Amino acid sequence: QVQLVQSGSELKKSGASVKISCKTSGYSFTRYVINWVRQAPGQGLQWMGWINTNTGNPTYAQDFSRRFVFSLDTSVRTVYLQINSLRAEDTAIYYCVRDFSVIRGLFSTYYFDFWGQGTLVTVSS
């Protein structure tokens, strides 16, 4: 079965860096884009961007284009999110999510079908 398993919670000091992993299994790794979604405490879902697991090419949402880095290691079916120069406002749960695509003739659609369990990053001053 499809699984996305994320690394554990992290407690970091302001200004440090953190690297979160998302290990996938149960499907063809390079077939589906993996997204990253942030959820600050008590807040909604914020799409951070995605990484094309076939090419390794990342796409970042506007708010996440500077200190955030998506990467992958195809040999271990794992994608990574690195956050540099951590700030207090980076305290949040970070989810990796598979982007499922359906293309049948003129019909196409895309949605998030499998989510990781989330990784809590806490940034302290």
Place this chain on the structure above:
Amino acid sequence: DIQMTQSPSSLSASVGDRVTITCRASQNIARYLNWYRQKPGGAPRLLIYAASNLQSGVPSRFSGRGSGTDFTLTINSLQLEDFATYYCQQSYTTRTFGQGTKLE
């Protein structure tokens, strides 16, 4: 960037009620609209994709309608597990979520 606006932000209801949540896109997104439910402490779960298609395993009390810029999610006969937060999401270009609707 496409902005997604949900209304209301919160909604009070009772078990057995019927509720409707609205989502509006800042531009035409055809039917590239998905709905998710998030229970406290958990990851979101897909309910509806492509505006009106029920995801496998999702109860038939959930239904979605709309196209272009205006969409709705309707829940008939609310159950206890439906008291959660609901998000719409556009997948027309990149991805954007609405701000969420908390059903209490």
